[in-house]
Amino acid sequence: MEYSFKSLARLLQAHGVKEVIMRHFGREGTAEVQTVNFLTKQARFLTYREIERMHLPENEIYGLGLELMAHVKNDWAQDWGGSGEIRWIPGGDARIRHYDRREVDFAKDITLPREEIRTILSGDIPEGREVTLLDHVDVSFAIEDGAVVFGDHSGSAEGELLPVSRSLAEQIDQAIRAMLEAIQTNESIGSQLVSGRASWNLSGNCYFNLALTKEKYDILFFTVARGADISV
Numbered sequence: 001m002e003y004s005f006k007s008l009a010r011l012l013q014a015h016g017v018k019e020v021i022m023r024h025f026g027r028e029g030t031a032e033v034q035t036v037n038f039l040t041k042q043a044r045f046l047t048y049r050e051i052e053r054m055h056l057p058e059n060e061i062y063g064l065g066l067e068l069m070a071h072v073k074n075d076w077a078q079d080w081g082g083s084g085e086i087r088w089i090p091g092g093d094a095r096i097r098h099y100d101r102r103e104v105d106f107a108k109d110i111t112l113p114r115e116e117i118r119t120i121l122s123g124d125i126p127e128g129r130e131v132t133l134l135d136h137v138d139v140s141f142a143i144e145d146g147a148v149v150f151g152d153h154s155g156s157a158e159g160e161l162l163p164v165s166r167s168l169a170e171q172i173d174q175a176i177r178a179m180l181e182a183i184q185t186n187e188s189i190g191s192q193l194v195s196g197r198a199s200w201n202l203s204g205n206c207y208f209n210l211a212l213t214k215e216k217y218d219i220l221f222f223t224v225a226r227g228a229d230i231s232v
Contacts, residue, residue, distance in 0.1 A: 003060050005230040009090035015054045016040050022065040022086040027101070033065035033086075063232040068094050071230060072222040082217060096222040103213045105194075110208045112179055117206055120182045126171040130164075131202050133157055137164060137172055141180075142195040148177050172200065179206060 003011070012020065019039040025032060036058065038046040051058060065086050084098035118125060135158065140151035150173050153164040164172070176198050184193065191214035200206040224230075 002231055003057060005228055008060065008064060012090040015056065017090055020061065020088045020090065024065055024069060024086060025083040026081060031066060031069065033062045036061050060232045067230050067232055068096060068224050071224050071228060072096060091226060093226050094224040098220045100218045100220050102216055104216050105213050108210045108212060110183055110210065112206045114204045117179065120178055121175055126168060126175065126202055130168050134162060134202060136199055136201045138197065138199045139172060139176060140197045141176065143193050148180060183208065
């Protein structure tokens with residue numbers, strides 16, 4: 001059976017429902033109304049047994065929540081980010097409070113001094129003749145499925161590019177991975193690391209240029225008028 005916004009209101013009013021309170025959630029193109037509660041004129045919520053006994057169309061009420069959301073922001077079909085609450089007094093307007101989630105990209109430069117690096121690595125700094133020949137080593141990295149994946153390593157000495165052996169590259173990768181873990185623990189960056197680049201003077205500081213993303217929430221308020229053309 002199909003219900004309109006008005007017919008649902010009349011049905012709920014007839015059963016003494018003062019207000020319908022719904023909570024919704026959405027992420028990555030999907031959305032759902034997670035809970036629906038019916039507040040009575042006696043200031044209590046209907047129990048599951050009472051809802052069944054009254055034959056209230058609960059599935060349609062869940063569907064109504066999504067229709068109300070789509071009514072005020074039709075592009076949410078592609079971008080259901082965030083969560084919130086819908087409050088509807090049957091026969092009156094529906095009010096929506098939505099915490100709109102979006103990802104913000106930004107960059108951050110961090111320098112780890114030599115002493116801190118030695119602490120992080122427990123003094124296990126790469127050594128050997130190859131290290132003494134290099135002024136610094138540059139390496140790029142990205143986070144894939146939660147793991148650090150390194151790109152090519154490039155060394156330089158007095159402005160001249162020099163190759164980096166596989167053995168030294170593996171030592172550098174292990175050290176950079178430990179530094180990144182320390183950065184995310186100690187810096188309280190409150191965001192997700194996406195990729196970056198490190199330039200390490202193997203006998204001194206290590207300079208990081210990090211690309212990060214973090215979630216930001218904007219509070220949005222909407223009203224759906226009682227005469228809206230909505231059916232479920």
